[in-house]
Amino acid sequence: MKVHEKTRSMVRKAYGTVAKKSVSCCSGSSCCGGDAPEKSEGELGLSCGNPVGFSKIKKGMTVLDLGSGAGKDVFIAAPLTGPKGKVIGVDMTPEMLVLAKKNLAKFTARTGLRNVEFRKGLIEKLPVKAGEADLIISNCVVNLSPDKPAVFREAFRALKPGGRLVVSDIVLNRELPPALKKHAGLYASCVAGALQRRDYLGAIKAAGFKGIKLLSDNTYRAGGTCSDPITDKAGKALDGAASSITVLAEKTKRA
Ligand SMILES: C[S@@+](CC[C@H](N)C(=O)[O-])C[C@H]1O[C@@H](n2cnc3c(N)ncnc32)[C@H](O)[C@@H]1O
Secondary structure (H helix, E strand, C coil): CCHHHHHHHHHHHHHHHHHHHCCCCCCCCCCCCCCCCCCCCCCCCCCCCCHHHHCCCCCCCEEEEECCCCCHHHHHHHHHHCCCCEEEEEECCHHHHHHHHHHHHHHHHHHCCCCEEEEECECCECCCCCCCEEEEEEECCHHHCCCHHHHHHHHHHHEEEEEEEEEEEEEECCCCCHHHHCCHHHHHCCCCCCCEHHHHHHHHHHCCCEEEEEEEEEECCCCCCCCCHHHHHHHHHHCCCEEEEEEEEECCCCC
């Protein structure tokens, strides 16, 4: 198995288990932390920010959510785009897609909206046409990818000229000790796979994005209110080492 697929397989297994148990923040190998998000169908406490809150979504937009999980941000975005808009969630974990589709039935019954679609796929090879999206959001996912530069290149391809990327994610502020860097559980918990902040922002720039701005920035503190048992166990070694950030980037019309 190629090294990238080995990483994805480990992540898929971790999130397949999360989806089957529908466990939430602070209960196992999953991401959590950052800004308190709005509640919606699909809330599993796996987020590290609130990208929709920063996205200024307008009626009629096509929004793409990278690593949509149980659909939390998709279901917050869909009423904002309205029936003439559309929200597409992409995820690679079959169990998450099953859960997202169950949540979609509840969402449709509650809102009457039929503007949501979930697609199975990799964020490194998005199942969308070039220029399909006005806005791309993502919440605590890119850090899990074994090829982050490919994710940003794909996001750039999938956006229309003039489109925006609003991504909440974990970045590192310093190198992790080698034992933590190699820790599979800490990878699935969104920490060990995270890039250094400058490399993360550099990968967005290298993909062609302009106007890169930090919209939120919260440093992880050991003993905080929303961490899982694995990050708790790493304790002081992680204190201040990671932050959850939200970044805005634009695909300019001349790109
Ligand atoms: C931490 S959860 C976040 C889910 C959702 N964004 C939220 O905030 O609730 C990460 C999700 O990303 C998906 N994922 C991780 N790596 C992926 C990849 N390379 N391609 C597609 N999906 C991926 C996982 O299956 C999981 O559902």
